[in-house]
Amino acid sequence: MYPLHMQWSLGYHGNMRCLLRSTISKASQETAEEQKWKGKATTNLKDLTAEEVWPFFEDFLSIHKWLPGVDACSLVEGVSGEPGCVRYCTGTAVPTDGGEESVISWVKEKLLSIDPVERCISYEVIEGNVGFESYIATIKISSGSEDTQENGQSGSMIEWGYIVNPIPGWKSEDLASYIDSILHTMVKRMEEALLQAKS
Structure with missing residues (x-):
């Protein structure tokens, strides 16, 4: 002692x-x-309600139908649509360095949470060759912006928030621009699919 x-x-x-x-x-x-890089892309849809948009995101295995550059998506672990399930997405990228061979990009993404009442889904990249490390995305679909509601329109709004380790060779602004671009392309494809289904 x-x-x-x-x-x-x-x-x-x-x-x-x-x-x-x-x-x-x-x-x-x-x-x-x-x-870490944090950001959020947002877009408003004047003609589609949150109820119409949500099923596109709720189906965790349909991302290849809407996301540019993703050719296929399949379940590799767990039960589709339940937290903990893992999807495997692949795509073909044309090299930008002048090479002739296409590159197969792939990623495994784990569903962290899904809330059909709040229309919110969150997932993380757990493995892949696309350069995203510790990437977590949260996508929320809500009723239209204040502008659309004030004008008596239903509409909806999509918010795509993300956090990720810095990506070698990129700037945070590059990623923000990329997410914004693919969100708008996805929305356009979804709008076309719904219009086609209604006609």
Whole structure:
């Protein structure tokens, strides 16, 4: 047993070490969070209600029908549409470096949550060769913006939020522009599919 003043000293310095470790750990976690890219793309649909748009996103295995560059999507783990299930998506990309051979890109994505009442779905990239590490997306479909509601239109709004580690060779603005572009292309395809189904 150490004398009382030594016990206090050891306890104090031990607590300081724990506090220091905790502070360093918290600081490095905050630094890692600060290094991540966060963003959100939003689009309004004047002619489609949230109820009409939601089924396109609710079907976790139909992404290849709407997302440009994705040729196929299949279930590789779990039960389709239930949190924890994993989809495997593939696509063919034409090389930009002047090469002649096409490159097969692939990604495995895990469904984190799905809420049909709130019309919200969240998933993460768990593996792939597309350069997205620790990518988590949350897509929410809601009733139209305040503008459409004030004008008596139903409409809907899609919000695609994301967080991801920095992508080598890209800027955060490049990713924001890419997400915005594919969201608008997806919406156009969905609108065409619904118009075709109604005619």
